[in-house]
Amino acid sequence: MGCGIWVLHYMVMQAHHHNHVINYNIQITLASLLIAIVGCTLGFVCFLFKKLRRKHYLLPALIFSATAASMHYLGLTAIINAGDWYVSNTNITLSLIVIFTTSLMMLRLTHLMLVMTGKNDSYANFYRLGATLTLCVGVAIMHFLGSCEINMGSMAVSSAASSQDAYIENSLAITIIVLVALVFMLAIFIWFINFKEHLSNELLKKELIMKNLQLKQMTQHDSLTKLPNRLYLQAHLNTQFNSQTEPLFIMFVDLDGFKRVNDVWGHAVGDELLVKISRSLKSVVGNEGFVARIGGDEFIIVISQKDKDTVIQLAQQLLATISDRYELSATTVDFLSASIGISVYPEHGKDVATLLKKADVAMYYIKDKGKNNVTFYDEVEMTLPC
Structure with missing residues (x-):
């Protein structure tokens, strides 16, 4: 210079x-x-x-x-x-x-x-x-x-x-x-x-960004279905709780009869079925809610809605979709159903763990009552495990 x-x-x-x-x-x-x-x-x-x-x-x-x-x-x-x-x-x-x-x-x-x-x-x-x-x-x-x-x-x-x-x-x-x-x-x-x-x-920098995105995808999304996992679900719910003005419905969806698919045709066919079901769930929920897979054949669907009847109608639609006929590579599956338990924020709790536990309890309650149905968590009829 x-x-x-x-x-x-x-x-x-x-x-x-x-x-x-x-x-x-x-x-x-x-x-x-x-x-x-x-x-x-x-x-x-x-x-x-x-x-x-x-x-x-x-x-x-x-x-x-x-x-x-x-x-x-x-x-x-x-x-x-x-x-x-x-x-x-x-x-x-x-x-x-x-x-x-x-x-x-x-x-x-x-x-x-x-x-x-x-x-x-x-x-x-x-x-x-x-x-x-x-x-x-x-x-x-x-x-x-x-x-x-x-x-x-x-x-x-x-x-x-x-x-x-x-x-x-x-x-x-x-x-x-x-x-x-x-x-x-x-x-x-x-x-x-x-x-x-x-x-x-x-x-x-571009390589690091791509690696970070891949790492984030791996840590916050299910590797099979590509749906958000439990970690992402918890962060998503905590974010919604901070700005939520309407009731938030937490649906715990568990597949009935899925174990038979794994036992008879193997886990590869079971994985194929899970991918098809996850796509069906996302298609039914659309932009109205959030779909996550938290493990095995268990899914969580989060809906923000004022009217309970609307939520029940959506749950019935999900049950009908899950009970559909699935053409898989090794077989055809037409015997699936689902049990859905629902908890409501803030009525049933204000933290993620409590809401998921109560939705889980409601899901097992309806499964014991005959499966292929939906119910809300009830403080009187249902008790949380110790």
């Missing part, structure tokens, strides 16, 4: 109005380059340490502006054929205010760029470009303010002096060209390294 500011300084000086080519003392010129490199390095070191930069970046901004001003006015003294020149105190003050203000703005934009890097690359690039343009504009304005009153005097010089001036001029031109080339190549190299790192980070 120091080399870049130094190159910008001498390009601005060459572009400034004068009636002949100007030459520089090479030693003083190189001293100004050293000041630019050291000052910018110190400024960024100060900026990177939170305790040094503080909240408003005053110290690093002061270092940057002092570096730019020192480089500029030292560069003026390096001009060999400047003649008598004078810069008013007003212009000096204005130039210092401009470079200090733009340094503050540049550091703020740089900080925002660092914050946004990895979060939103579009914004990060926008802040990076803004910081670069702000500093360039500030340096250019400072140089014009600090040199607008200089009169480049004419000098009668001998051929030897002309030769020496030409040598100095050529040396400075070569130095500037080499530095510009080095800065340009360094910028390309840094961009290439950052691009590779960014691309690698993006690929890694």
Whole structure:
């Protein structure tokens, strides 16, 4: 960065109005380059340490502006054929205010760029470009303010002096060209390294997101039916309890006769049947409720509804669907039924464990009464296990 500011300084000086080519003392010129490199390095070191930069970046901004001003006015003294020149105190003050203000703005934009890097690359690039343009504009304005009153005097010089001036001029031109080339190549190299790192980070980030989604799917969903499992169900119910205004009906569905399928045709056929039943349950419930498998042939259906009769109608529809005929790879199953026990939030409890236990008790109650039916938990007729 120091080399870049130094190159910008001498390009601005060459572009400034004068009636002949100007030459520089090479030693003083190189001293100004050293000041630019050291000052910018110190400024960024100060900026990177939170305790040094503080909240408003005053110290690093002061270092940057002092570096730019020192480089500029030292560069003026390096001009060999400047003649008598004078810069008013007003212009000096204005130039210092401009470079200090733009340094503050540049550091703020740089900080925002660092914050946004990895979060939103579009914004990060926008802040990076803004910081670069702000500093360039500030340096250019400072140089014009600090040199607008200089009169480049004419000098009668001998051929030897002309030769020496030409040598100095050529040396400075070569130095500037080499530095510009080095800065340009360094910028390309840094961009290439950052691009590779960014691309690698993006690929890694996408891979991690996919792995996390897969892990979440595995831990919160049943691997066979892809329905939410008990863990997901508990989190879902706790979330609903926090904002629930209507009664919440917890249906505990247990299949009647499923054990016979596993015993006669094997677990592979039983798994095939469970997949078909889970799809049927989701199709009947639709967007009105939530379906989960908590293990074996047990399912939980959660419905938010004001009217109990509507819930009973849905439960009867579920019983009719489960009792359907299933064409499986090894056999046809047409003897299934289901027993459904229902608990109600907040009537029967305000926590997941209590509601599931009471729905389970109601399910076993109706199973003992003949199966293939539905009932609500009753505090009088049904007792919870100890």
